[in-house]
Each structure stands twice: as structure tokens, then as C-alpha cells.
């Protein structure tokens with residue numbers, strides 16, 4: 279039998295939309311469909327104006343609510359004002375928008391495309407899905423894909439004018455049901471379908487011990503009115519909560535009694551050449567007491583053969599500070615086993631799509647190495663992580679507050695007390711002492727510690743063997759105190775080799791302020807050689 283073909287387009291910035299499109303294509307086979315998959319940037323490979331088969335679009339959002347860059351040209355093309363209102367009248371499509379509800383313009387890349395296709399006369403054969411990375415894309419993606427096959431079958435049946443088949447496909451997967459499973463396409467910032475990804479938990483409406491002051495305590499009256507990270511106020515502390523489904527753990531972690539292998543931090547950056555280079559000088563560029571301190575650093579790159587011009591990019595690998603690593607180890611109950619060898623494996627029978635051991639954690643390294651070089655321990659925990667932490671929290675009051683912070687109803691408390699102050703996982707663990715997560719939870723939920731990109735401020739022509747660049751000390755802000763990067767060590771980006779040099783925060787080479795108080799900070803103009811340090 280001839281397979282029913284559909285066109286499958288994806289627009290991705292970081293690869294998730296592509297992975298989901300590939301998954302749809304793979305599943306399509308099993309459902310008797312043939313998916314022709316293209317990136318939205320391959321404009322020459324598809325033509326919506328002439329497309330007669332159903333179209334499925336998976337598209338993420340980047341920047342402040344923009345479609346991903348590879349889809350930009352496609353979006354510009356459909357936005358031509360001259361296009362007539364029936365330009366895509368023949369088109370039938372389904373759209374899956376990916377986003378993160380912690381951003382202001384949730385799933386806006388998908389919404390832009392969806393709105394414009396409608397303006398051009400295209401019609402949905404399946405309702406739009408809005409998948410939220412902060413609660414776990416799969417919460418929406420999986421049911422959306424499940425419902426897609428029935429919707430496609432119905433669409434093909436309509437085309438062949440076979441009412442019996444339509445009935446069949448309807449009962450096999452009622453599109454009405456599917457519709458409610460994927461939500462209302464007119465979603466606002468938090469789409470309706472988020473309710474469906476969330477499981478209502480009815481909790482005792484009386485305030486829990488650690489979130490509520492004793493009744494009648496006048497001195498606590500003002501505190502009662504003021505919510506904080508640990509304390510909620512009515513109505514939140516009294517209402518039933520809808521919390522995200524529990525992300526299913528997929529990693530098995532063992533810490534062996536033997537010591538972990540001495541791993542090299544460069545092994546966290548497979549495919550890159552990493553140099554360890556010394557910092558030879560540091561010079562303060564901003565006035566004493568400036569909110570943000572800029573420091574010009576000089577690296578000795580003589581043995582690296584790097585030819586850098588001002589403005590060229592390179593990266594810096596910044597390890598997590600040892601004292602924070604020690605605190606995390608402590609909170610995980612692993613202080614005495616910090617050097618123990620880490621053994622990671624995917625749990626047998628795991629159903630999570632793409633579940634794998636992260637390739638940025640070198641095999642057989644120690645748990646301390648992993649926390650120092652591989653995981654972004656200062657990343658702000660997403661709601662899905664907070665939801666997972668609930669399961670490892672013994673105190674009822676703390677559990678309730680964590681549930682509130684990841685709940686739909688507690689969204690503004692989450693923004694105010696977790697996201698806006700850029701809390702890290704350690705801040706949360708310290709605030710909720712009965713929370714004792716396993717190491718696997720951190721590995722599953724914390725992102726990779728990324729190398730940070732900088733611009734060279736000097737030319738190797740004028741400063742042979744030396745590399746100068748400006749480093750913002752704001753990056754040394756204490757935990758929870760703003761933009762949170764950490765201590766410096768340097769690595770490369772793009773075509774350049776990696777640099778790596780150890781720069782303990784509290785051990786900077788002496789700073790000498792070249793400017794008197796009140797002088798503005800020196801700004802670095804790419805490709806303009808600076809005067810020698």
C-alpha cells in the first residue's frame with residue numbers, strides 16, 4: 279500500500295525541534311506514513327504555496343520571542359505584505375511550538391508562524407501544541423505526537439472523501455479528544471494545555487508549619503504579609519496546586535570506593551584543543567567602587583601558536599569554585615566520597631527520548647571533578663527540577679513551599695524568589711535543609727558548564743605571545759547575586775583553539791588601578807589595538 283506522505287518542517291536553534299521532527303519521522307513509518315523532513319532554512323526544498331499534502335511544523339523560539347535563526351528567512355518570506363489573503367488557502371497544517379514559559383514571550387516563534395499561516399488562508403488539521411522546556415518538553419510533545427496520527431488519518435480520509443474511514447479514524451483517536459489533549463491554540467503566556475500537563479494535587483489548605491507564622495502573633499503580622507523564598511501568603515499558601523508531572527529519572531549513578539581517574543578538564547570539550555595558560559598580569563579598568571569592575575587580563579599564550587586580532591573570539595572554561603563544590607558535596611552527603619569514581623548509566627527500560635549519559639562528563643572521573651568542571655551548579659533550577667526536588671524533601675512545610683514554587687499558581691513567586699535573583703541549586707538546598715537529592719538528579723537537571731566567550735583586546739602583532747581581554751568582575755558575584763558566571767579559566771570558540779588557564783577567584787594577580795575615581799571604564803572597540811598594558 280502506498281504510504282500517505284506529509285511534509286515535516288522544523289525550525290531549531292539548539293537542535294531540540296530537529297530531534298523531535300526526526301522522532302516524528304521515525305514514528306510516521308510505524309503508522310503507515312511517509313514524512314519528508316526538511317529544515318525551514320532549506321527553502322529550495324519545499325514550497326508551501328504548492329504543497330498539497332498535510333504539513334507538520336515543529337519550531338522553537340529564541341532571543342526575546344523570535345523564531346530560530348535558521349527559520350528567519352522563511353518567516354520573512356511568509357511575512358511579505360503583498361501576499362494575498364488566500365495565498366496558502368490550500369494548506370492544511372499542524373504546528374508544534376517549543377518554548378520555555380520562563381521567558382516573557384512563550385512559544386512566540388511558533389505563534390508568529392501560526393498566526394501568519396492563518397492570515398494567508400492556511401487551516402489547521404490539528405491543533406497547535408505548546409511544549410514548555412521549563413516543565414519538560416515531553417509533557418506536551420509526547421501526547422501531541424500521539425494525537426498526530428489520528429489527525430493525519432482523518433485529514434487523509436477527508437481528502438479521499440471516505441466518510442467511513444473518517445468515522446474509523448475518529449474513533450481510533452477522536453480529534454476532539456486530541457484537541458483537548460494539546461490545548462487551545464489561542465494560548466496566552468501560559469497556555470491552557472499547561473493545565474493538562476500538570477497534575478492537580480489537593481493539599482490541606484491550612485498553612486504548613488514552615489510557611490506560616492503562628493496565628494495571633496502580632497509581631498509576625500507584617501512578615502505574614504510578605505512572601506519570601508520560604509514563605510507564601512494567601513491565597514497561594516491556601517490553594518490547591520497544579521504542579522508539573524514528576525520528570526522520570528533516567529540515570530543510574532554509582533560512586534565506587536576507588537578513586538576517580540585524574541581527568542583533564544579538556545575532556546569535557548570533545549573535539550576542541552585546550553591549552554592551559556598562565557595569567558601573567560591583571561589590571562583594573564574601572565574606578566574603585568564601580569558597580570561592575572572590569573579587569574584587563576593578560577595571558578601568556580606564547581606556546582599555543584594562537585594568532586589573535588582584537589575582536590577575535592576565544593572561550594574560557596570557568597570551573598565552579600571549590601568552596602561551592604564542597605558545599606554541594608556536603609548537601610548530597612558525598613563529602614567523604616568526593617574522590618570516588620563516578621559510574622553513570624541510563625536506567626534499564628527508560629522511555630525518555632534521547633536519554634543518554636552526558637558526553638561532557640568523562641568516564642570514570644570523580645564526583646568532585648564532575649561538580650567542578652562539568653555541571654553548571656549555579657544554573658537557576660527550572661520548575662521541573664524543583665518538582666523533582668520535592669520528592670527528596672522530608673519536611674512537610676518545605677515540600678509544600680517547593681511545590682508552590684514549581685506550580686502554576688506559584689509562577690510569580692518562582693519568578694520573584696528564584697528566577698529574578700538567579701538562585702542556584704545550592705541556594706535552594708541551603709534554604710530547604712530537609713531536601714537531600716541524589717547526585718543523579720543534579721546530573722539530569724543541571725546544564726553543562728559552558729565555556730564563556732570573550733573577545734581579544736590586543737593584537738598578537740603588537741604583543742607577541744600575549745593575549746589581553748577584559749573580564750568583568752561582576753562575574754564573580756556571590757551566589758544568587760545576579761549574572762552568575764564564575765572564576766576564570768580560558769577556552770576558545772569557533773575555529774580557534776581552546777585556552778584554559780586556572781584563575782581562582784580569590785587569588786587574582788594583584789590589581790593596579792590605572793584610573794582615578796570617576797573615570798569612565800575603558801570600552802573595548804574590536805579590532806582597535808589598545809595601548810600596551
Ligand SMILES: Cc1cc2nc3c(=O)[nH]c(=O)nc-3n(C[C@H](O)[C@H](O)[C@H](O)COP(=O)(O)O)c2cc1C
Pocket residue numbers: 289290291292293294295296337338339340341342343344346376377378379381382383384385386411415
Ligand atoms: C537564548 C534562548 C532564548 C530563548 N528565548 C525564548 C523565548 O523568548 N520564548 C520561549 O518561549 N522560549 C525561549 N527559549 C526556549 C527555547 O525555545 C526552548 O528551550 C526550545 O526547546 C529550544 O528548542 P531548539 O533546541 O529547537 O531551539 C529560549 C532559549 C534560549 C537558549
